[in-house]
Amino acid sequence: MSFLRSIACVMALAKPINTTGTVQTRRHFKRWVSPTLRELAHRVKKQGPQKPEPRSGFVEWNYRSELFAFGKRLNEEFQLPLLQTAFTQRAYAHQEQERQRKLGIAEADLQTGDNDQLIAKGAHIAKAYVEAYVKHSLPKVPAVGQKAIASYLLSTETLSNVSSHLGTKELIFSTEYPPSSDTLAQTLQAIIGALADSSGVERAFLFVRDFICTQLNQKDLLDIWTPQQPLELLSEVCNQRNLGDIEPRLLGDCGKNTILATFHVGIYANRQLLGKGFGENVQTATKTAAIDALQTLFEMHENRRPFDFQIQLETKNVRLG
Incomplete structure (x- = not known):
């Protein structure tokens, strides 16, 4: 029994009850309550922190109901067998088959599917849509920048964070608990694959848009x-757009020849100010000004037009092949 449950039992026993069976408003704790709580706290401290226990070990756990509720929470229609497969890791499937084999169950009954194929399919769908969405939303950003932003959205950290907040932690069949970041990310990809098989690729695309692409909301793209x-x-971009040669100019400085020196540099092209920057020396200020100019040319500033998370990209614009 956990420490919190023990405390709850103790406090329940400590409540004075009158002859009618109702709890009295005036509380008088028995003198044995305080020593008991101290002893329970001492035992918990001696044993160390309690290991996390999966919800599937609770008596009232109903896995089929949880799967059904998972789909309804997301407002998606899943085939429950496919969704269950999406939550089953290969290591767990092998472990379950070995356990059944030791129990003497026939080989024909050892068909425990894993989510490897769904992971591959979901990863392919997510990559195709994210790249298309980034390219459509940030058309002025060069390919290297679009690739970096897409990689951020498809990273294990981002996918595992989304997966965790969708409530997949307790539904995953895995040999480890709590599941690792890799397991959470792979499960999310498998869910995308299961949704594509259950409701079509279009619904999978919208799922990726709503839960993965939205991670760009209020995000500083420079990070x-x-x-x-x-x-x-910047020089290359200016030449491509016929803006002229870039020309850094010192706009001002203060605290020169001190440890608190600050320089203000502006980047000009064809007498037009493209960006400004500050730094402890001219080189740093010039680099900062160049980055500021690139943000302006690529429309990456924080005050840019917000991302459209309701857009529906046409299927022909998303390359699955």
Whole structure:
């Protein structure tokens, strides 16, 4: 019995009850309550932190009902056998087959499916849609930037975070508990694959848009992708757009020749100010100004037009092949 349950039992026993069976409003704790709570706390501290227990070990757990509720929470129609397969890791399937074999169950009954195929299918669908969405939403960002942003959305960290908040942790059949970030991310990909088989690829695309692409909301894109050589890239972009040669100019400085020196640099092209930046020296300020100019040209500033998370990209614009 856990520490919290023990405390609840103790407090319940400590409540004074009158002859009618109702709890009195005035509480008088028995003198044995305090020593008992101290002893329980001492035992918990001695044994160390309690290991997390999966919800599937509780008496009232109904896995089929949980699967049905999972689909309804997401407002999606899943085939329950497919959804169950999406939550079954290969290691768990092999472990279950070995357990059944030891119990003498016939080989024909050892058909425990795993989610490897659904993971591959879901990963392919998610990658195709995310890349198409980023390309459509940020058309002025170069390919290297679009690739970096798409990689962020498809990273294990992002996918596992989305998967965890969707409530997959307690539904996963795995040999480990709690499941690792890789397991959570793979499960989300398998769910996308199961949704495509259950309701069609279009619904899977909308699922990716609603739960993965929305991770860009209120995100500073500069935290995801920062140009490594901003001056060279800015010069290349200006030449491509016929904006002229770039020209850094010192706009001001303060605290020169001190440890608190600050320089203000502007980047010009054809007498037009493209960006401004500050730094402890001219080189740093120039680099910051170049990044600011690139943000303006690529429409990556924080005050840019918000992402459209209600857009429905046409299937022909999403390359699955």
